[in-house]
Amino acid sequence: MPYWITHGNTQMSITTTPHPERAELTNKGRQRSDLSQSTTSSRGRVLVAEDTPSERMVLRRLIEREGFEVVEATDGVEALELFAKHRFDLVLLDGMMPRRNGFEIVGEIKEMSGERFVPVIFVTGMDHEDALIACIEHGGDDVITKPFSHPMLRAKIGAMERIRDLYRERLQLSRRIAHDSAMAQQIYERAIFSGNIAVDRLQTWFAPAELFSGDVMLSAFRPDGGLDLLLGDFTGHGMAAAIGALPVADTFRHLSSRGASPAAIMEAIDERVHAILPVEMFFSACFVSLSAKLDHVDVWNAGMPDVLVVDRDGDKIKARATSRQIALGIQPIGRDPSREAVVERIPVHRGDRVVMYTDGVIEAANEYDEFFGQARLESAIVEARSAVDICDHIERRVTSFQAGRARDDIGLVVLGCEPWAVRETSVSTAGPERAAQTGERWQWQRLVRGVALARTDPVAEALESFQAESGAEGCREELSVVECIVNELYSNAVNHGVLGISGGLRSTADGFARYYATRKRRLSELDGGWVQLSMSWEAAHDHGGKLRVVVEDSGNGFDYRRLDRHKTSMSPGQHGLTLVRELCDTLRFSRGGRRVEATYWYECECDHAS
Structure with a gap:
């Protein structure tokens, strides 16, 4: 059968009629020789899977001329076995082969490649559009048609190498970013959460939309033994939203440990975030201070959903504290004489629960873009078997409602008015x-x-x-x-x-x-x-x-x-x-x-x- 190889302005005709058994023996000898040699001096190793010996020979010679080491397979099963055992940089795959054809095995080759990008070029004698589209749709990265043109094959291999190199650079960058993100997350968690007090005495649910959450929870004991608790929500989510939590945590812990009032603490945080946040960002927050005697909570709410107080039996919402301030970082209270910090004091009894949450809870959306909403939240609270089950029940209800479609950071904290909640x-x-x-x-x-x-x-x-x-x-x-x-x-x-x-x-x-x-x-x-x-x-x-x-x-x-x-x-x-x-x-x-x-x-x- 004749093959025309085009190289520059020269065309060369090759007619080959090899004996099948001799061709197979020659092919196997070449495989053993190739796999025993190092690839350090070549451009890489190429797997050629083609059932026709003469066509394999033509491809081999063309690819070797480009500086590659070539390993041959006669069918799809052999190609998979070789690919599983050895590292290849490129695969040329015939669409129609015995035992298993190229369309059947290309997906397995891609799966075995893992994170590596190993280009697969389909080799086909079909030149109609549907056949070429099928090669790509089955998972191929490119197609070359017979008879083979050396310049065209060289160009396609070069293009695949460029894509492969870009993919490797992207993978290396992705790994560096993952490493840096893991380190940043560790530092962030130690700076923010490791300083919190009595976390094991709270019921909490936090589900970030990204690696970093814009929702932040801070806790600290007051000198008299009472517990201060802050739940906040920065604009947006991700690292840009989370980074503002660092100065907030410093201010909160410094003033709370010295017994400052909720209004004084929040006004100081307001000044701090106003000084550092860009104009398009702000910080919604609610502050709850549980007295050491467990007889009241002081609540300061700025731009957050209602803080709810649930009775000890868990079957009734006995009080709520709505937002009476604008979010922090927009216009500090101390600079506006017309504004006054409003702290609401709510009587509580031992066993009551205080429920704090960010808008990510009530704005969790289902597949129809319907919000979970305040009504469903309050229904979930009273449906809980007891007050101690409130957090878990809300988490189950919201998770089931949104069916994995989290769009925003979720933050939920339930504080029990119990002796173990204070110092x-x-x-x-x-x-x-x-x-x-x-x-x-x-x-x-x-x-x-x-x-x-x-x-x-x-x-x-x-x-x-x-x-x-x-x-x-x-x-x-x-x-x-x-x-x-x-x-x-x-x-x-x-x-x-x-x-x-x-x-x-x-x-x-x-x-x-x-x-x-x-x-x-x-x-x-x-x-x-x-x-x-x-x-x-x-x-x-x-x-x-x-x-x-x-x-x-x-x-x-x-x-x-x-x-x-x-x-x-x-x-x-x-x-x-x-x-x-x-x-x-x-x-x-x-x-x-x-x-x-x-x-x-x-x-x-x-x-x-x-």
Whole structure:
């Protein structure tokens, strides 16, 4: 059968009539030779799947002339076997072959390629439009018709290489973005959520529309033991919306820990976001302060849906606080004499629930673009089996209603007016001055179990209590050391103890993304395990004192003796423990590495001991 090969202005006719058995033996010999050779000196490896020996030979010669290594397959089954075993950069696929044709296997080739883009060019003797369209619709990236034109084949291969290179660049960029996003998310969560207090005592549901959420929740204990809670919603969603939460969190925690009123806190946040947000962005927020006596809540609402107070039986909405302010960041209250901060005080009883939510809940839409709405929300509240089931019931109702069509960030918080919602009293009731004079001890302990490990971080609560009881608020350097010690020990117990994640994952750039993805997955699947954090402090008679931190977990432990034997070849998690050892006066492990006790003596010139 004659083949015309066009090269420049020259045409060459090749007539081949090979013996079928000899051709097959030659083909198999070439495959073995090709696959045993390195591709480092070629442009890449090409799989040619064609059942006609003479046509395979023509394609082989043309492609080899372009600097590629060629591997041949005689049918679709053989092509799949070769593709599964070896790495190819390009596939030329005949549409009609025995056993399995090209149209049947192109999808499997694409699936086996995974994230890699391996171009597939169909080789066909059909030149009518429907046949060419079928090649593309079945998953091919291009088509070349017989007889083969060398310039045309060269051009098509070059075009596929350019597309492949662009795809690889996009994939590398996507991986870098994923890594950076994972790191940014970790930093964001630690900066915003890890500082929250009593998160394990709240019912919450947060569902971001993107990786970062524009909805933010902040909590802090007041000096009198009451609980301050803020739920806010920045314009839009994603990183641009989330980034504004950082200064809001700083202002909220600073003022709440000092006992500022809800109006003063929100006015300060208003000034802060007005100074930093672009003109097209604003911050809707509601603030709820639960009294330490559990007899009332103070509510400040600026541009958010109604805050609802549900009675202890969960069958009636007994009060609501509507928005009486414009959203924050538009025009600060302090700069407008005509405006006044309105704080509404609502009486509550033990067992009542306060429901706060963003507009993403009531504006969740179904396939007909119908909103979930306020009426359905309030119906879901009273339909819940009891007050403690309100959050879960709303989540189920909204999720079922929108059927996976989330358009906006969703934020829902249910606060129970219960004794466990306010600050726990420490073992020692002596104030800082008396403790310093008598040597009495302050003690604090928290056991976090199961799914609560994903929702709460007791470190922030422990550190806040330590500062208040020791009177060390002004000792910034010493407090940063204490924070480092407690964070490292608790994180090690959760991540490596309970979750069993190897710190070695973080040794590479891609490893960081895999580490945090693994952590997020295992936390979501966690149905057991626990970590107990205990702290005690004893004042010195001069300045400073002795801090003792004990962390114990339910994990399998680890060989802590490696910290001494292999200081230069440790995983990132173990490097953290080495840092703690250098900071502490003593660091002792027991129970197979499941329990660690750290002692830290510090000096502080602030007035806690004077």
